[in-house]
Amino acid sequence: MTARIPIPSPRIDTSKPHPARVYDWLLGGKDNYPVDQRVGETLPEEARGNAARNRAFMHRAAAWLANNGVDQFLDIGTGIPTEPNLHQIVQAIRPDARIVYADNDPIVLRHAEALLTSSPEGATDFLHADVRQPATILEHASEVLDFDRPIALSLIALLHFLPDDEDPYGLVRTLVRALPSGSFLLLSHGTADQHPELRRETEAAYKKGAIPLRMRTRSEVEPFFDGLELVAPGLVFATEWYQEEPAPARERSGFHVGVARVA
Structure with missing residues (x-):
């Protein structure tokens, strides 16, 4: 089942860089513009590897959740489709899984068809919305997902683009409070803890690209999980989070990651 794509499509502003398109460039994608490429080219060389290692964490965590019975996902800050997408990972394990994607970049909406290639048994949907609009996202998601059953809330490489004065902790609490018991928070957050020498660059x-960035230390990421039960191995770097062998290579990582259960 493929759900609707919201219309009309917002205009894409190619004069300003967008985090989703910079991330696409870092992953080797083609859905970005010169203004996004210029930001990517001025980032430390290690940024490309960090992006790939973060995405690999998402794949491992989503598969683990699906293997443990979770069949509903709300993915906010989806980014430009890069196969395999979250629903492809999950539906390969749970064909009946239902996934709602949300992102605020119009180019993601333009490519939303790639996010809506659901298995016949399951469902996918896409909403053009910002994480700062939790009520809008939750209302839309409730049309596809059953909020009486566990849901995995995915916030991957998103919250470091929210400065402190936009209350990222409060936004996460609002979203988590809407989830039923047995749900999960799947989160990754940019950090310079393992490479402080690259922070300034x-x-x-x-x-320079007028993109707000608030990398946070481990102690600053921990509060996103307040009141939740972190599953092993806890809050760790992206390359340290896995459940089954083979373990990923223990390389330096620019992301703190964790998966936690809603009691």
Whole structure:
């Protein structure tokens, strides 16, 4: 089942870089513009590897959740489709899984058809919305997902683009409070904890592109999981999170990651 795509399509502003398109460039994608490429080219060389290692974490965590019975996912800050997408990982394990994607970049909406190639047994949907609009996202998601059963909320490589004055902790609490018991929060967050020497270069690149960036330390990421039960191995770097062998290579990572259960 493929759900509807919201219309009309918003206009894409190619004069300003967007985090989703910069991330697409870092992953080797083609759905970005020169303005996004310029930001990517000024980032430390390690940024490409960090993006790939973060996405690999998402694949491992989503598969683990699906293998443990979770068949509903709300993915906010989806980004430009890069196969395999979350629903492809999940529906390969749970063909009846239902996934709602949300992103605020119009180019993601333009490519939403790639996010809506659901298995016949399951369903996918896409909403053009910002994480700062939790009520809108939750209302839309409730049309596809059953909020009386567990849901995995996915916030991958998103929250470091929210400065403190936009209350990222409060936004996450609002979203998590809407989830039933047995749900999960799947989160990754940019950090310079393992490579502090690259922090200034990274922040300067995004600042030049007028993209807010608030990398956070481990102690600053921990509060996103307040009141939740972190599953093993806990809050760790992206390359340290896995459930089954083979373990990923223990490389430096620019992301703190974790999966936690809603009691």
